[in-house]
Amino acid sequence: MIYLDNAATTSVFSEVAEEIAAVMKGSYGNPSSLYGYGLQSRKIVDQSRAKLAKVIGCDPAEVYFTSCGTESNNLAILGSARARRSWGNKILVSGFEHPSVQNTVASLTEEGFEVIVIPPEKDGTVSLERFLQEVDRRTVLVTCMRVNNETGALIDVSKLAREVKEINSRTAFHCDAVQSFMKHQTVLDGSIDTMSMSGHKIHGPKGIGILYVRKGFNLKRTQFGGGQEKGLRSGTENVPYIAGLAKAVERIGSIQQNLKQVKECRDALWQGVCDLPVVVKNSPENSSPYILNLSVLGFRSETLLHFLESREVLVSSGSACSKGEKSHTLEAMNVDGERLDSALRFSFSSLTTREEAEKAALAVREAVSTLERK
Numbered sequence: 001m002i003y004l005d006n007a008a009t010t011s012v013f014s015e016v017a018e019e020i021a022a023v024m025k026g027s028y029g030n031p032s033s034l035y036g037y038g039l040q041s042r043k044i045v046d047q048s049r050a051k052l053a054k055v056i057g058c059d060p061a062e063v064y065f066t067s068c069g070t071e072s073n074n075l076a077i078l079g080s081a082r083a084r085r086s087w088g089n090k091i092l093v094s095g096f097e098h099p100s101v102q103n104t105v106a107s108l109t110e111e112g113f114e115v116i117v118i119p120p121e122k123d124g125t126v127s128l129e130r131f132l133q134e135v136d137r138r139t140v141l142v143t144c145m146r147v148n149n150e151t152g153a154l155i156d157v158s159k160l161a162r163e164v165k166e167i168n169s170r171t172a173f174h175c176d177a178v179q180s181f182m183k184h185q186t187v188l189d190g191s192i193d194t195m196s197m198s199g200h201k202i203h204g205p206k207g208i209g210i211l212y213v214r215k216g217f218n219l220k221r222t223q224f225g226g227g228q229e230k231g232l233r234s235g236t237e238n239v240p241y242i243a244g245l246a247k248a249v250e251r252i253g254s255i256q257q258n259l260k261q262v263k264e265c266r267d268a269l270w271q272g273v274c275d276l277p278v279v280v281k282n283s284p285e286n287s288s289p290y291i292l293n294l295s296v297l298g299f300r301s302e303t304l305l306h307f308l309e310s311r312e313v314l315v316s317s318g319s320a321c322s323k324g325e326k327s328h329t330l331e332a333m334n335v336d337g338e339r340l341d342s343a344l345r346f347s348f349s350s351l352t353t354r355e356e357a358e359k360a361a362l363a364v365r366e367a368v369s370t371l372e373r374k
């Protein structure tokens with residue numbers, strides 16, 4: 001199989017699976033226990049935290065473990081907004097966020113928050129100016145993703161965060177970095193307050209996430225219990241998956257080198273199909289090479305997807321969580337119905353080869369010449 005749905009999830013590195021099994025079998029102590037078994041588990045958690053902090057570019061004390069990217073987004077958004085409720089109620093969010101951001105922000109309207117959605121431009125990017133125009137003294141939170149999971153649109157969130165803070169230094173800034181973690185560096189220079197990451201997009205296990213929380217940042221807890229993760233995220237730490245995530249970042253290697261390789265694959269796929277008059281690119285210019293979204297006009301996404309599967313190429317029509325529904329990002333970009341109905345997302349990983357990308361392009365060509373138009 002040629003797996004080109006890495007934005008949905010990735011295969012687990014065998015070294016990661018081995019590490020998880022070894023920790024599960026050999027270090028089952030509770031990290032909060034005071035005897036040797038506990039201390040051994042605590043050491044694994046601490047060492048993993050230090051390794052992850054190094055690649056994120058922050059202090060280990062700023063790394064909090066959660067169960068997934070969704071949980072990290074929930075904690076950051078609910079916790080930041082509620083901690084600032086006494087002086088403001090306005091929240092700004094881009095119009096193409098993942099549901100774990102969109103729905104969490106929407107839920108805050110029930111608590112009296114006002115949500116302003118900044119729609120993406122027709123070309124798939126977001127305008128930093130449109131965000132900045134809306135920031136005022138009542139703005140408690142601005143949230144924007146680093147890489148869009150459907151088109152690969154790449155947003156300079158560090159710049160946006162800096163400029164938001166220039167207008168209102170008390171406004172919290174959250175970034176969903178689930179699709180950019182270990183793929184594109186994000187500068188943490190004190191302007192971004194919270195940032196979400198997830199294990200399963202980088203060949204780590206599903207069910208482990210990270211929330212970066214800037215030192216000194218006021219975040220209200222949303223979960224109550226035994227006080228783990230400095231009281232911010234109670235619950236016994238998932239020691240094997242924490243170790244597995246640390247192993248994944250070690251194994252994945254250099255961001256720059258992987259970018260170069262993935263770009264070659266993305267470009268090979270695009271070069272293999274771009275002369276077809278029915279093919280239109282939906283990913284913006286200068287987007288992340290990890291994602292290529294295109295439409296094959298006149299053919300339904302689902303029909304294409306199944307044809308490609310019959311040729312051993314796995315892709316998706318929108319995001320994995322939309323289960324075949326139309327892409328909410330393309331809808332937010334206001335693309336026309338025909339383009340929306342025929343969209344496909346190809347997403348790559350550092351394990352993808354150029355040969356696989358070329359074969360995928362041939363399979364698309366075969367679909368166009370074989371399938372009946374709708």
Ligand code: PLP
Nearest residue numbers: 068069070098149176178179198
């Ligand atoms: N944010 C983005 C941009 C994503 O693509 C995803 C997963 O698809 C998530 C958040 C959720 O991450 P998780 O699956 O770890 O909950």
